[in-house]
Amino acid sequence: MSDNTVAVLDSVSRFLDRQHGLYIDGQWRASAAEGRLAVYNPANGQQIATTADANEHDVAQAVQSAHKAFSEGVWAQRLPVERERILLRFADLVEQHAEELAQLETLEQGKSINIARAFEVGSTLNWMRYTAGLATKITGQTLDVSIPMPPGAKYQVYTRKEPIGVVAGIVPWNFPLMIGMWKVMPALAAGCSIVIKPSETTPLTLLRIAELASEAGVPPGVFNVVTGRGTVCGKALTEHPLIAKVSFTGSTPVGRLLMRQSADTIKKVSLELGGNAPFIVFDDADIDAAVEGALIAKYRNAGQTCVCVNRFYVQRGVYPQFAEKFVARVAALQVGNGFEAGVQIGPLINRKARDKVLELLDDALSKGAQVLTGATPHALGGNFFTPTVLGNVQPGSLLLEEEIFGPVAPLVIFDDEAEAIRQANDTIYGLAAYFYTRDAARIWRVSERLEYGMVGINTGLISNEVAPFGGVKQS
Ligand code: NDP
16 A cells, blocks of 8 residues: 555545534534434445534524625635635645545445546536636626717716625535535636535535635635535525525435525525436447446436436437447446445435435336346345346336436337427426537537536536536426
């Protein structure tokens, strides 16, 4: 083991052993509530840490500290170039601690260490540096206007963008660091203060990040982390009158609830909710490329991303070829503890998630779907799930309607383009869609007709720091 590996393991283990508090006003504070929340490793069910179970009183303290920092201008009134410099230093510190953060992610979330390194840390670093640069690029407009009196007089109207105030960020468990930073960085670049609440299931990386923000020079009160239950601590954030904006990523039902909770105090709300991504393979597609894209778009993080494919529509002429190649690759995917070399599919987040995937699978099988691979309990037991492909999936199967969030791929045959588009759009969701074709005219036509916020054309990976990320309809 190299000295560096020993040092990383040592800091991870010291971090896990801590009695984690709440990060408020640049300090660790104990919660006013006595209870603790356990954090488990989904690969073996072992408890790895405990965190504070913040109540309304704790949330109020965090929000007041963020509001005080905002009102006193310790961050918002800094020169944009200074905010940019501090945020770039923050990114450098995250890079220095990259391996420690990736290991914490695999421990608390279960994803393979390679995915943790590439997405949780690698993509987060790109995002951090891109958004740090936005601090110095906040623009307004100047417009020449006339007013009724005196006739012919010309005036200029100018607009400027100002930080809105205190932002609440509410983060899901699937990519806690990356999605957490999707909320933190733009808020800080704009000059806002933030109170961030990770999911109680995966709170550890954002707690570690709070210290790095402080070390980089983000002033006390500007970046606060509260850990606790969504129904208590998340709810209190969405109802607090000093929160000006809520940014949430998570399920559509909770998104609906959160809009209601935020309504009484008229907050601005940004929601990135569930998806039901279709993946269409046309007759003229490069089938090998489509199989590659399908694997990454379906099985990344064991199928637990909001842009993961939920339904495959394959044109009749290429169905046998696509299904055969895809099934062979899926059957060869390695399942196991994310730390083991070669593992591509880690466990699902918890028993509830595993049971939900099983229910959806049973429903599809009872309606006539055929097992092409998988669909058996995994030999490792626990939260592990065998990567599965189903053929002949019937309309009305819940798998085609609900977010699966697991490694199950339903295949459906279609005959013509209009039918594929109709089926793809037949959902309340509109986050991500994918299609494979080599026909240039079809590329333009289909991409316009798909009612989705993001459309991947001949690719299974669509997330990038320079592109907007979000959906339409109820996503
Ligand atoms: P949720 O939508 O329940 O949770 C997301 C975040 O919201 C968590 O931080 C949660 O806190 C918090 N929260 C829960 N209730 C409230 C509330 N009343 N007010 C404010 N905040 C609240 O997602 P789950 O983790 O339960 O996952 C359920 C399903 O949602 C998944 O199986 C998947 O289908 C979908 N999902 C989609 C995601 C996406 O990226 N679009 C991400 C995660 C899930 P806490 O966890 O502490 O309760």
